[in-house]
Amino acid sequence: MSLFLAKRFATLIGTLLFTSIVIFIVLEILPGDPALLILGIDAQPGQLEVLRQQLGLNDPAWTRYWHWVGGLLTGDFGISYAYKVPVWELIGERLQLTIPLAFISMALTAFLALVLGVYAAANHNKTGDVAIMATSQVGISIPSFWFAILLILLFAVHLGWVSAGGFPGWGAGLVPALASLILPAISLAIVQAAILARITRSSVLEVMREDFVRTARAKGVSKRAVLWGHVLRNAMIPVITVMGVQFGNLIAGTIVIEQVFTLPGLGRLMFQAINQRDLELIKNVVMLLAVFVVTINFIVDMLYVVIDPRLKVHDV
Amino acid sequence: MSDWLARAVRHRSFMIGGILTFVLLALAFVSLFWTPNNPYRLNIRMRLKPPSLDYLLGTDAFGRDVVSQLMVGAQNSIVVGVIAVAIGLSLGVSLGLIGAARRGWLEELIMRFSDFTLAFPAVLSAILLTAIFGPGSLNSIVAIGIYNIPVFARLSRAAGNSIWARDFVTASRACGKGAFRITIEHVLPNIVPIIVVQATIQFAIAILAEAALSYLGLGTQPPTPSWGRMLNEAQTHVFTTPSLAIYPGLAIAFSVLGLNLLGDGLRDLIDPKLARQR
Amino acid sequence: MAALLEVEDLHVTLETSRGPADAVRGVSFALERGETLGIVGESGCGKSMTALGLIGLLPERARTRGAVRLDGRDLLTMSEGELCGIRGNRIAMIFQEPMTSLNPVHPVGRQIAEPLMLHRGLNRAAAREEALRLLDRVGIPNPAARIDAYPHQMSGGQRQRVMIAIALSCNPDILLADEPTTALDVTIQGQILDLIRDLVDERGMSLILISHALGVIAENTRRMLVMYGGRVVESGPVGEVFGRMAHPYTRGLFAAIPRLGDGRARDRARPLATITGTVPELADMPPGCAFAPRCDLAVDACRLAQPPLLSIGHDHVAACIRTDHTVGVPA
Ligand SMILES: Nc1ncnc2c1ncn2[C@@H]1O[C@H](COP(=O)(O)OP(=O)(O)O)[C@@H](O)[C@H]1O
Ligand SMILES: [Mg+2]
Numbered sequence: 001m002s003l004f005l006a007k008r009f010a011t012l013i014g015t016l017l018f019t020s021i022v023i024f025i026v027l028e029i030l031p032g033d034p035a036l037l038i039l040g041i042d043a044q045p046g047q048l049e050v051l052r053q054q055l056g057l058n059d060p061a062w063t064r065y066w067h068w069v070g071g072l073l074t075g076d077f078g079i080s081y082a083y084k085v086p087v088w089e090l091i092g093e094r095l096q097l098t099i100p101l102a103f104i105s106m107a108l109t110a111f112l113a114l115v116l117g118v119y120a121a122a123n124h125n126k127t128g129d130v131a132i133m134a135t136s137q138v139g140i141s142i143p144s145f146w147f148a149i150l151l152i153l154l155f156a157v158h159l160g161w162v163s164a165g166g167f168p169g170w171g172a173g174l175v176p177a178l179a180s181l182i183l184p185a186i187s188l189a190i191v192q193a194a195i196l197a198r199i200t201r202s203s204v205l206e207v208m209r210e211d212f213v214r215t216a217r218a219k220g221v222s223k224r225a226v227l228w229g230h231v232l233r234n235a236m237i238p239v240i241t242v243m244g245v246q247f248g249n250l251i252a253g254t255i256v257i258e259q260v261f262t263l264p265g266l267g268r269l270m271f272q273a274i275n276q277r278d279l280e281l282i283k284n285v286v287m288l289l290a291v292f293v294v295t296i297n298f299i300v301d302m303l304y305v306v307i308d309p310r311l312k313v314h315d316v
Numbered sequence: 317m318s319d320w321l322a323r324a325v326r327h328r329s330f331m332i333g334g335i336l337t338f339v340l341l342a343l344a345f346v347s348l349f350w351t352p353n354n355p356y357r358l359n360i361r362m363r364l365k366p367p368s369l370d371y372l373l374g375t376d377a378f379g380r381d382v383v384s385q386l387m388v389g390a391q392n393s394i395v396v397g398v399i400a401v402a403i404g405l406s407l408g409v410s411l412g413l414i415g416a417a418r419r420g421w422l423e424e425l426i427m428r429f430s431d432f433t434l435a436f437p438a439v440l441s442a443i444l445l446t447a448i449f450g451p452g453s454l455n456s457i458v459a460i461g462i463y464n465i466p467v468f469a470r471l472s473r474a475a476g477n478s479i480w481a482r483d484f485v486t487a488s489r490a491c492g493k494g495a496f497r498i499t500i501e502h503v504l505p506n507i508v509p510i511i512v513v514q515a516t517i518q519f520a521i522a523i524l525a526e527a528a529l530s531y532l533g534l535g536t537q538p539p540t541p542s543w544g545r546m547l548n549e550a551q552t553h554v555f556t557t558p559s560l561a562i563y564p565g566l567a568i569a570f571s572v573l574g575l576n577l578l579g580d581g582l583r584d585l586i587d588p589k590l591a592r593q594r
Numbered sequence: 595m596a597a598l599l600e601v602e603d604l605h606v607t608l609e610t611s612r613g614p615a616d617a618v619r620g621v622s623f624a625l626e627r628g629e630t631l632g633i634v635g636e637s638g639c640g641k642s643m644t645a646l647g648l649i650g651l652l653p654e655r656a657r658t659r660g661a662v663r664l665d666g667r668d669l670l671t672m673s674e675g676e677l678c679g680i681r682g683n684r685i686a687m688i689f690q691e692p693m694t695s696l697n698p699v700h701p702v703g704r705q706i707a708e709p710l711m712l713h714r715g716l717n718r719a720a721a722r723e724e725a726l727r728l729l730d731r732v733g734i735p736n737p738a739a740r741i742d743a744y745p746h747q748m749s750g751g752q753r754q755r756v757m758i759a760i761a762l763s764c765n766p767d768i769l770l771a772d773e774p775t776t777a778l779d780v781t782i783q784g785q786i787l788d789l790i791r792d793l794v795d796e797r798g799m800s801l802i803l804i805s806h807a808l809g810v811i812a813e814n815t816r817r818m819l820v821m822y823g824g825r826v827v828e829s830g831p832v833g834e835v836f837g838r839m840a841h842p843y844t845r846g847l848f849a850a851i852p853r854l855g856d857g858r859a860r861d862r863a864r865p866l867a868t869i870t871g872t873v874p875e876l877a878d879m880p881p882g883c884a885f886a887p888r889c890d891l892a893v894d895a896c897r898l899a900q901p902p903l904l905s906i907g908h909d910h911v912a913a914c915i916r917t918d919h920t921v922g923v924p925a
Binding site: 015018019026027137138140141142143145146149150152153157164248249251252253255256259260270271273274277279282286289290293294297 | 329432435436437438439440443444446447448520524527528531532534544547550551554555558561562564565568569570572573576577580
């Protein structure tokens, strides 16, 4: 493994450790007695004590912390306070919706942004560029959940092509399931694509000003071939950095978008957990999201190494 | 100065952004004294009425005037934006300036902490905070404000570092001025423009985040009108009265667009070199 | 027979922050097959814009006027597609900055192979073979191992050798070298110039060597142009120009060269160790002779109209009306 990746891997472990401590403090120590939360204000002191014993709440904080982290590592995510079922069962079921949704919207984001951004850069200051930049400025400014409502208005209310929300489940077949994810994916993707298209454009423009582009042109390579063969790969570095960040935004965005389309995904689970103050569930979902985000960042780092040979320094 | 003004007037996004932002502020200001109707008065007999002379954009499901709610909602958005940016600005810029002045492990610590905070999407951390402290307008403002701290910390550290490297700062140090005085006298005044630009952009982001939280019911609570919650309530009636779902969204979009354009315009006007690159 | 390359009244107009401005204002010269030509002048006098103008690689929104004829065909009116067939194939160029002139994400072998595949239609394997030979020829040690190296793994001198290999790959008729050694260590500069000269001799290429240093031009080319303010102010065979130095600007450049025993020389020479003043901004170019504001010999007539190129000797011209005070007067 390259030195760069080794360092990044160490950062990944460090970040996860730190995150877990923060989450633990914020969700287990600050809010007060979980037993009271579960049983409610009018619980008998005796009942409370029994539950505390059961949940191990009388142990010192660090024991509880290690118990939690140890559980996570062995796949034990605890029991939801509100649903009284293992958290992992709840999450696993919801992930079947949220993961495909996140990936579809990320793919859509990347596709739209790259096509529009590269086109705009290649036609710098021409009509197409100006139009794309103006549109993306608007795209950045609209709330994704409002865009979602507009899509519902158009496609569900006005045209009646799709239903206004809900998810039939994968059991209903691939086509109906995917169909119900299309509008949510578009709503999530549109804002992120607007941002990413602007980043792509400015990155491509910047690379086009580099000396090596002139060298390639002096070799007799055409403008278009230089763009594809020399510029794009160099321009991708800031683009994938932003894509990594956006993946996190998309996952967070599912909380709102799943609410708009009443989709039974992880975001909606999280939202319900907040309303029910199901801290055990929240704690584990947030940790899971943190793992997602950090892992995506690590994948981005690996992509850097693929793209940029200067990072391929061998041997630790 | 007049040269700057002349360029400002000719700058398209600056002018459009400025006008939109002015309209937002003006509407909020007027609503402090006057609205066409009482935005809080429920009137079931007048529910879901189409536009009329009394109710220019019609009424919502509780018979409240949409125009009046939108105007008071502007107040709400501005308050959230101002406070959230103020939190991030005061703490973030202080941290950034300390980092720039002190370098070494303190700077490193501040930056690592910023990276960590920024790795979490704003909405996620805001939701997390409301999960603990309960929904409410104050909690959502604080949550958005906290997210702004690392944004300003990183920016002012980077800008501060470049000022510290300049000759006139080296000269002041040679004269025996302390780090605190140099920061106040030289560094801070020089990074103000770029911070103003970022504040405009963060203001826009705060409006968007507040709208999302209020839409989820985690932000501004009834009966205070807020654009996000208006959208939430409108969605129930999207099949019968779709227009209700349009106006609050337009209000958000125009405000955010205005602030974004204003920020971009300011950046161009402050640094024309950067402008040409983008 | 006409010359290989004929440049006639070349103008280059650039878009600057203060509006359009002429960076090159009427440069003419001819280059025979196998001839070596030097272009010298202070930084900013338009040397690079002339070179880039020849092969149509000017910055965005730049415009050209005049004619650049290669074998009688005007490159300035050629389609972009046709030009691509000439760049890197018949006219190749080496740039000043070896550190940034190579693509950081491609191995050097691939960058050398690219023009071979493009212009000569070689397949990947054949192009790689040829790239290997070229790397060897430009003096990269152990080419078989270095062919897969990335630019960041090489020194500045080696990267410039790679640039030369790229330029050579298709056996061009003309090699355009724009300050090829300016960014390199002094010890490396000589090696690179020797390499370029050897290759030019060996392959019978024509060379246009651009430099701000008179010494580099004197040692490596037969004929030279002295440029100032976007114009040719003096041109001729290197020996002639150095021997007679008709234009005050050429004399200034010469006097500015640091020499051994400079201390004693200064006692008797005129105090022109550096040329006073700076090159005017493009938008502020004075009418008349651009050098007049900095020139000791300038008279009113110099400031009124651009002096024509006057013949000084065989094939030797200078754009100066005061040459009676320069030619034959020791610098
Ligand atoms: N991209 C550009 N835009 C505007 N002006 C330029 C640009 N590149 C060069 N110039 C100006 O053109 C003139 C000639 O530049 P150049 O040909 O690069 O000089 P040199 O003789 O040093 O190679 C200079 O005054 C320079 O400032
Ligand atoms: Mg040059």
